[in-house]
Amino acid sequence: MKTTAQFLITICSLFIVFSCSAQTNETFAPKVVYKTEDLMVTQISANAFEHTSYLQTNDFGKVPCNGLIARDGNETIIFDTPTNDKSAEELIKWIKEKLNCKIKAIIPTHFHDDCLGGLKAFHKNGIPSSAYFKTIALAKAKNYEVPQNSFSKSLHLKLSTKHVTAKFFGEGHTKDNVVGYFPSESIMFGGCLIKEIDATKGFLGDANVSTWSTTVEKVRKEYPKVRMIIPGHGERGDSKLLDYTINLFKKQ
Template identity: 50%
Template sequence: MKNYFYSIGVILLFLITVSCKKEIDASNEVYSSETLKLKQLTDNVYVHTTFLDTESWGKVACNGMLVIDNNEAVVFDTPSENKVAKELITWIENQKKATIKAVIPTHFHVDCLGSLQVFHHKEIPSYASLKTIKLAKEQGTIIPQHGFHNNFELKVGKNKITCEFLGEGHTKDNIIGYYSKDKVLFGGCLVKTLKAKKGNLADANVKEWSNTVNAVKGKYKDAKWVIPGHGNEGDTSLLNYTIALFKE
């Protein structure tokens, strides 16, 4: 009996150690400069964080998602500045030896497509919702090259990423990205980090925001990681928090 409890204890200790190691590994910062931070979240997914100077909010940290699978990469949301986009592209190509297959802005704000021209100059195709393309044209910024209606799938390596518009919230055009292999959901600015305030509502549909995130939660029930547009990533509790924050 004593040996039995000892064995159980060893197994539990092993499981706790593996779980903690997984959590620690998932938060590893693999690159850091004054303008760009890269954190490895899973085997194939990274969070790229850059910084945007704003009049209302000061210096804001902005997240994007990077998926690298079998030496192919897809970037969700660009840095706002061209020089930082070059820094990100250099890291992907030189350090990961990956070819960037696509860049996907999740809505029309500068923290999503501000440096698209750098990707275009490198002959990296850009894909966005037709709503995003329309709004980008209206504000006179650089325009994504290829448009889709509400859904778009793209193969990266041996797996696929999904882009989808499920309703308005932060903007009229906000989409989410999902990498099914690692069960990572990129919510972008549609999703808030825990304890965040409502933030920039200039182009928001506050009345629909909760409904939209609730639709995301219902469709992507198997998501293990959720990346917001600003702040720390987490699990689906970020979706619950955002729903509650904007619920009327």
């Protein structure tokens, strides 16, 4: 039978192990692991990477556009393509050659160029694509490259031993914007529905401003324990990005 002292030592040891493990996960220092003029990849956790490519616009100049790479074992799933086929080919090559991983799927989170501008390159490389059914309809209407597989409300894709999800919560930046989530890392890809801190309202040509706040409130309720959020443009952050977006579009 253990003495009181031995029992306390065991409890303390377990506490230290779990504390260190949790701290390591929460304090992972993001680092740029690949960078060229057209593409940057930043590792943001043990199994997640943010990819950033660039879109030249008339109103906002050269705009950095983010996406998420979720990894488990030797498999990856990507949210949003880089902005064009050249940058997409570059990302595909990096994942295959440097991460030594297979790309199981690409998921554009809405129909704009910053989400599916490089979709043709993924299809050319035999990588299947999935998107919300409205994204597919809008891509067809615009004569863009069209995602291959559709879902009506939410998508659940297996990633080796883990999984990722994509879900439509309502209109905001567009009629079709969905949110990606990587549960094992507690990382959300908010796409253009979610704004970085201090961002302006941005491009509203396809937006539903009246429902934007309500949509993001639903997202916040669905993911109360989210640890990190990647917006479509700008700096990643925590749940404060949800609060900021809600207040930005809240009716005065």
